[in-house]
Amino acid sequence: MTGERTFQCRCGAMRWQIAPEARGTHLECYCADCQTFARHLGVADDWLDAAGGTEIFQTLPRHLTFTAGREKLAVLQLSPKGLMRWHAACCGAPIGNTLTGSGFSFVGAILRPGQTGFGPVTVRCNTASAHVPIRATGLPRAVAGALARAAAARLTGRHRQTPFFGADDAPVAQPRILTLQERNAARPPKPG
Numbered sequence: 001m002t003g004e005r006t007f008q009c010r011c012g013a014m015r016w017q018i019a020p021e022a023r024g025t026h027l028e029c030y031c032a033d034c035q036t037f038a039r040h041l042g043v044a045d046d047w048l049d050a051a052g053g054t055e056i057f058q059t060l061p062r063h064l065t066f067t068a069g070r071e072k073l074a075v076l077q078l079s080p081k082g083l084m085r086w087h088a089a090c091c092g093a094p095i096g097n098t099l100t101g102s103g104f105s106f107v108g109a110i111l112r113p114g115q116t117g118f119g120p121v122t123v124r125c126n127t128a129s130a131h132v133p134i135r136a137t138g139l140p141r142a143v144a145g146a147l148a149r150a151a152a153a154r155l156t157g158r159h160r161q162t163p164f165f166g167a168d169d170a171p172v173a174q175p176r177i178l179t180l181q182e183r184n185a186a187r188p189p190k191p192g
């Protein structure tokens with residue numbers, strides 16, 4: 001069992017949490033890339049909802065702390081410049097998405113569908129790739145929130161506080177870029 005704002009991977013080797021005071025945006029993303037990520041990891045049944053959505057809490061990386069198994073962090077990219085998609089090397093549980101460095105302080109922490117502790121979903125985006133018709137809502141607010149949080153972190157130097165990048169700004173795990181074949185194999189079926 002995971003409590004409010006605490007997470008564990010499927011096999012239990014990794015545990016992490018998001019600070020109770022961490023502010024952010026609870027959104028649901030239906031994009032094909034998020035679906036591809038879950039499908040490639042083999043966890044789509046557990047981490048995507050029936051419409052193909054991924055629930056995400058966008059916040060600052062410094063609010064995310066690993067309490068066990070951080071050495072099992074793995075990261076992949078769907079393409080060379082794509083988001084860094086962090087996950088558990090042990091069992092494939094998705095953890096979160098970041099940019100390719102710590103300069104823009106951002107993590108989209110991945111929630112299990114229906115996970116509590118983050119308030120209601122206020123943003124639904126990339127709904128064209130949802131499996132059922134869903135109305136997009138709130139994306140400008142999410143973007144504004146992420147920009148404001150990242151700018152504040154940058155001003156105070158706290159963007160360097162992140163579990164995903166070292167002091168040299170290199171990712172703490174070697175990113176693996178999916179081959180075109182791997183990516184295509186994990187693509188969701190076209191909606192409609």
Ligand SMILES: [Zn+2]
Pocket residue numbers: 009010011012013014088089090091092093
């Ligand atoms: Zn695991």
Ligand SMILES: [Zn+2]
Pocket residue numbers: 029030031032033034035126
């Ligand atoms: Zn997405």
